[in-house]
Amino acid sequence: MTKQPSSLTSIASIVASMTAVAIGNGMMLAYVPFALTRSDAPDWVPGAAVTMIAFGGLVGCVIAGPMIRRVGHARAFSCSMALVILSALAIALGMHPLVWVLARGLYGASGNTNFIIAQSWLNHASANHWRGKAMALFYMAYVIGLGTGAWLFGQIPADGNLPPLVTIFFTALALLPIGLTRLPTPPAPAKVSIDIPMVWRNSPVAFIGVLAAGGLSMVVQGFTPIYAAANNVSQGDVANLMFVMQFGLIAIQYPMGTLSDRIDRRLVLIGTCLLILVAGFLALSATFSNLILLMLVFALFAGAVETVYSIANAHANDRTDPADFVPLASTMLVAWSAAATVVPLMVTVLMPVFGPRTFIYAAMAVAALYALFVLARLRKRDEVPAAERESFELKSAQMPNAGALVEAEARAE
Known part of the structure; x- marks a missing residue:
């Protein structure tokens, strides 16, 4: 086997490439919904563009492995x-709503493939004793790139x-x-295996949590951005x-993740769902007159x-044998992508019936149902002792665990 690099600087090329990708992605995540909402396109088109990203990501789960092996x-x-x-x-060729929707689906497929390749390469290139730091750096750089792309969108003409x-x-x-x-x-990655019964047997809370996180994210x-544009918020705002939303990940996920290393992760998941409900109520009552x-x-x-996504993943790892980490990650990736397609759809x-706030109601409903599910599971199974848990790692639901295609040897070193 090829000798692994010995420091974080050795993976700078992967992190730099994906950060540049994230800047472009952040730009389009803001631009496409804004432009479609302000255009003469039918009301369903902006939501369809969001849904197609997730559906494309599901396609990416299928095509990435064979492409890498080939x-x-x-x-x-x-x-x-x-x-x-x-x-x-x-999209640059002009405003053609159906073409834009299909283009976002193409982006979803290629974007998920990017994540799979990058995370697979990072896992192979990093040694066990600093792999966690490498992945944290990777996620942090990507999130900062997303925020930077969104900020850049406000600095250039949208027309x-x-x-x-x-x-x-x-x-x-x-x-x-x-x-x-x-x-x-x-080396070529191992064949991806989907094993829903194994994941459910090990941790129903984690499996349902990843489903919830896919829809929520x-x-x-x-x-x-569709909601903001529909309320006549300016491009810059x-x-x-x-931009600000991307940094909520750091402000919320780190303290909640640290807390989940010390107490029952299921309690932290319930607390996180309550935060989502509070944020939803505040979002419904806050007005655009006070943008700050x-x-x-x-x-x-x-x-x-x-945070729901990252803690659910940590909870799954706590209860899964290391030999099953690859099928675990594969199954979680497909589950996330499926939910991320169905819920936006x-x-x-429903948006024509309930209006532009429908997504807030949907997020609150998903969070409430998941909290009730976790609460019911608290009586079914004891928590894994803290000394036996995997350490919490920063993760983004916008970059689902695409390390599903990493060969088993990366974990077995």
Whole structure:
């Protein structure tokens, strides 16, 4: 086996490439809903664009493994970047609502493939004693990149095709660090196996938690700019709102994650769901006349949503044998993608009935139902002692555990 690099600096190329990708992604996450909502497109189109990202991600779960096994990590990364560029180019050609919806689906497939390749490569390149730090750096850089992309959207004209062209620029830039890296290419990943009975047997709370997190993340991150644009919020303020939301992850997830290492993680999950309910009530009552307060509320909203995902993953790892980590991650990835498709689709269908606040009601309903489920499970099974738990790691629900395709040897070293 190829000798692994010995420090965090050795993975700088992967982190740099994915940060550049994130800047472009953050730009489009703000631009596409804003432009569609302000256009003459039918009311269902902005929601359909959000749903297609998640559906494309589900497709990416299927195609990524065979692609990597066929051509290797580096070439597969280049191919997925090319698809991101093509999806942005389709949007840059002009306002064609159905084309834009399909383009977001293409982005979803290529984006999930990017995550799978990057996380697989990181797991292979990092040694056991600093792998956790490597993944934390990776997630942090990606989240900062998303926020930066959203902020940049507020600095350029929304009219015309400059935002997708800027996205194309950063995506092309992302090819350079990977193209020039001296990191050894990982071996072909093992076949992805989906084992829902095993995951459910080990941790129903974690499995349902990842399902909840998929729906929560996609509706909160995807529909917030639609909600803001529908209320005539300016482009700059929509960009600032999306920028601030990304940093709610750090403010909420770190303290809640640390707490979950010390007490029953299920109690922390219930507390996190209560935070989502509080944030939802505040979001319903807050007005756009006080944007600073609204930004803080949605930062709390987004941060709590991200926290459900990370703690549910930690809870699953606590109860799973290391030999089953690969099928666990595979199953969680598919579950997240499926829920991230279904819940936004339901919001899109119901929005004409309940209005632009439908996504807030949906997030609150998902959080309440999940809290009740966890509460019911508290009586069914004892918590894993703290000394036997996996350490909590920063994770983003916007980057589901695509390490599902990592070969078993990465965990068995």
